[in-house]
Amino acid sequence: MSENSGFPGFHNHSYGRDYARPLFRVGSFSDSSNEQERHASPRAHGMNRSPSKMTAASRLSPSMSKLSMKKQQQVTDETSMEDEEMELMKEKYTKLLLGEDMSGGGKGVCTAVAISNAITNLYATVFGTCHRLEPLPPEKRSMWNREMDCLLSICEYIVEFSPTVQAMPDGSTHDVMATSPRSDILMNLPALEKLETMLLGILDSFDKPEFWYADQRNQSFNESKRSFQRSEDKWWLPEPCVPDSGLSERMHRELQQKRDQASQIHKMAMEINSGILSEMQVPLSYLETLPKSGRVGVGDVIYRYMSSGDQFSPEHLLNFLNLSSEHEALEIADRVEAAMYVWRRKASTTHVVSKWENVTELNADGDKNLVLASRARSLLLCLKQRFPGLSQTTLDTSKIQYNKDIGQAILESYSRVLESLAHNIVSWIDDILIANENAKKGHKIRMQKQVFSQVSPQR
Numbered sequence: 312m313s314e315n316s317g318f319p320g321f322h323n324h325s326y327g328r329d330y331a332r333p334l335f336r337v338g339s340f341s342d343s344s345n346e347q348e349r350h351a352s353p354r355a356h357g358m359n360r361s362p363s364k365m366t367a368a369s370r371l372s373p374s375m376s377k378l379s380m381k382k383q384q385q386v387t388d389e390t391s392m393e394d395e396e397m398e399l400m401k402e403k404y405t406k407l408l409l410g411e412d413m414s415g416g417g418k419g420v421c422t423a424v425a426i427s428n429a430i431t432n433l434y435a436t437v438f439g440t441c442h443r444l445e446p447l448p449p450e451k452r453s454m455w456n457r458e459m460d461c462l463l464s465i466c467e468y469i470v471e472f473s474p475t476v477q478a479m480p481d482g483s484t485h486d487v488m489a490t491s492p493r494s495d496i497l498m499n500l501p502a503l504e505k506l507e508t509m510l511l512g513i514l515d516s517f518d519k520p521e522f523w524y525a526d527q528r529n530q531s532f533n534e535s536k537r538s539f540q541r542s543e544d545k546w547w548l549p550e551p552c553v554p555d556s557g558l559s560e561r562m563h564r565e566l567q568q569k570r571d572q573a574s575q576i577h578k579m580a581m582e583i584n585s586g587i588l589s590e591m592q593v594p595l596s597y598l599e600t601l602p603k604s605g606r607v608g609v610g611d612v613i614y615r616y617m618s619s620g621d622q623f624s625p626e627h628l629l630n631f632l633n634l635s636s637e638h639e640a641l642e643i644a645d646r647v648e649a650a651m652y653v654w655r656r657k658a659s660t661t662h663v664v665s666k667w668e669n670v671t672e673l674n675a676d677g678d679k680n681l682v683l684a685s686r687a688r689s690l691l692l693c694l695k696q697r698f699p700g701l702s703q704t705t706l707d708t709s710k711i712q713y714n715k716d717i718g719q720a721i722l723e724s725y726s727r728v729l730e731s732l733a734h735n736i737v738s739w740i741d742d743i744l745i746a747n748e749n750a751k752k753g754h755k756i757r758m759q760k761q762v763f764s765q766v767s768p769q770r
Contacts (some may be wrong), residue, residue, distance in 0.1 A: 396457070400457075400458075400461065403429065403458065403461070404461075406425065406429070407422065407425050407426060407429060410422065410424075410425050411425055411428065421715050422717055423714050423715050423716055423717045423719070423720035424711070424712065424714070424720065426462060426465070426717060426720050426721060426724070427711060427714075427720040427721075427723065427724040429458075429462060430459070430462055430721070430724040430725060430728060431724055431727070431728065433454075433455065433458050433459065433462075434728035434731070434732075436454070437451045437452075437454060437455045438451075438728075438731075438732060438735075441735075442548050442549055442739075443524050443549060443739065444514070444517050444520070444522075444551075444736070444739040444740060444743065445514065445517055445518070445520075446514050446515045446517065446518050447511065447514055447515075452511070462721065463500070463504075463721065463725070465717065465721065466492070466496050466500055466718065466721060467492075469492070469493050469496055469717065469718045470490040470491060470492060470493060471490070471491060471492075471493045471494065472488040472489070472490055473488070473489055473491065474486060474487075474488060474489075475487060475488070475489040493718055495587070495590070495718065495719070495722065496718050496721075496722065499583055499586075499587070499722050499726070500721075500722065500725075502579070502583065503580070503583065503722070503725050503726055503729060506576050506579060506580055506729050506733075507729055509572065509576055510573065510576060510729065510732050510733055510736065513569050513572065513573055513736055514736070516565075516569065520562065521553065521554065521558050521559060521562045522551055522552060522553045522558065522562075522743050522746070522747075523551075523552050524549035524550065524551055524552065525549060525550050525552050550742075550746075551739075551742050551743045551746045552746065553743070553746050553747050553750045554750065555750060555753070556750070556751070557747050557748075557750045557751035558743075558747045558750075563744075563747060566740050566743060566744060566747075567744070569736075569740060570736075570737055570740040570741070570744070573733050573736040573737045573740070574733075574737055576729070576733045577699060577730060577733035577734050577737060580726050580727075580729045580730035580733055581695065581699070581726075581730050583722070583726045584723060584726040584727050584730055585692075585695075587719055587722045587723045587726065588707055588710055588723060590719065591710040591711075591714050591716070591719055591723070592710070592713075592714075593652065593706070593709075593710065594709045594710065594712075594713040596709065596713070597705070597706055597709045597710075598652070598656075600649075601649055601652055601653050601656075602649060602650070602653060603653075604653060605650035605651070605653040605654045605683060605687075606650075608646050608647075608649045608650035608653060609646050609647055609650045609687075610646070613628070613632075613643075613646075613647070616628050616631070617683060617686050617687070617690070618679070618683065623686045623689075625686070625689050625690040625692075625693035625694075626693060628690060629690075629693060629694065629697060634698075637698050637700065637701055637702070640694055640697075640698045640701055641701060641702055641704065643694065644691060644694050644695070644701065644704050645704050645705045645706075647687050647690055647691055647694070648687070648691060648704055648705075648706050649705075649706075650683075650687055651683075651684050651687035651688060651691070652706075654680040654681075654683045654684040654687065655680070655684045657680045658678055658680035658681045658684060661678065699734050699737075700734050700738075711723065711724075
């Protein structure tokens with residue numbers, strides 16, 4: 312791994328990635344602040360000066376004196392800014408150590424949940440007010456990089472031990488336990504960092520676009536000139552605007568390419584998130600709420616469709632259900648997921664399954680419960696692909712709430728916020744493409760009317 316690796320403690324290993332996040336060092340605050348204090352304290356250094364030197368300093372021109380004062384003020388401002396950042400980081404780590412229980416009574420959440428909440432809240436703070444396809448403001452990007460570097464630096468100390476043979480200088484060998492990054496972190500964290508870099512790069516590429524935004528809360532313009540009409544449930548979001556003749560072919564092609572890229576990133580982040588959630592232990596509180604049978608969980612209509620015939624198509628079943636909102640889709644997802652665990656529990660009484668994700672209808676050995684569990688899983692995946700902005704299911708929320716593995720908490724929350732950002736970018740690009748299409752249609756109609764008026768005979 313390069314020197315900017317997310318695992319600076321493991322440079323000697325051969326898993327190099329040139330895209331890992333550079334670590335944030337809290338100690339850099341004290342080093343830089345001490346250096347600036349030495350420059351910002353001319354009085355302390357001037358105590359040993361000779362009178363002649365002090366006289367020479369007092370003979371500076373007014374412009375030079377103003378320049379010197381300006382530099383001192385700049386150094387002072389930078390020092391105060393770093394002091395504020397240091398206090399902010401102290402507050403963040405205090406909340407993590409206390410488990411968000413500021414009374415200190417030990418009644419807070421576990422460390423894994425506290426870190427997961429910290430990443431989620433940081434994403435909401437930085438990206439919660441970003442509703443436009445434009446580069447992230449420098450102050451927000453600095454906050455995101457600084458605090459994420461702190462939170463992700465925890466992963467360097469999450470290791471696994473493996474036996475190895477160490478050669479000694481005298482030629483003898485000893486069996487020792489070597490440390491290396493945990494396999495799930497080693498595989499997923501660099502990939503997530505790469506996805507984050509790509510998403511921020513997409514936003515940075517729209518620094519000089521051909522489109523702009525109109526805030527409906529502050530502006531009102533003629534309805535007939537609108538090239539985009541936002542739905543009533545998102546009236547507060549800014550509306551994209553394009554030129555009357557539409558975007559250029561270059562900009563349209565770039566938007567389409569960025570949309571495809573963001574869509575692929577969304578799928579990859581969702582896949583990583585699903586994999587991490589599947590590895591988390593199912594809480595006992597969730598298992599106690601499962602229905603007695605899978606048929607009761609999904610209902611008679613869905614059960615008959617899933618249990619009849621040798622061929623099962625989740626797409627056809629979703630088309631038959633005709634789900635019109637994400638609320639209905641989430642309700643179906645909760646019911647299907649609960650039924651899936653009921654069928655898995657029944658199948659585990661006769662089969663030993665090490666990993667349920669590897670179970671398909673082909674290797675179900677004719678067990679009806681295994682077949683239904685496999686079909687329920689495929690239906691869930693299809694449902695999440697059809698509704699990419701679907702909220703977390705009851706099981707996912709329960710897993711995150713009761714999870715105690717810090718590594719899994721970091722990977723799950725990191726992949727979840729990147730999944731949300733990628734989905735938002737796709738939505739923003741879609742809005743602009745719709746506005747561009749409407750503008751070009753309107754421009755074409757206007758041109759046809761103009762040509763018709765020119766060629767029509769004068770009466």
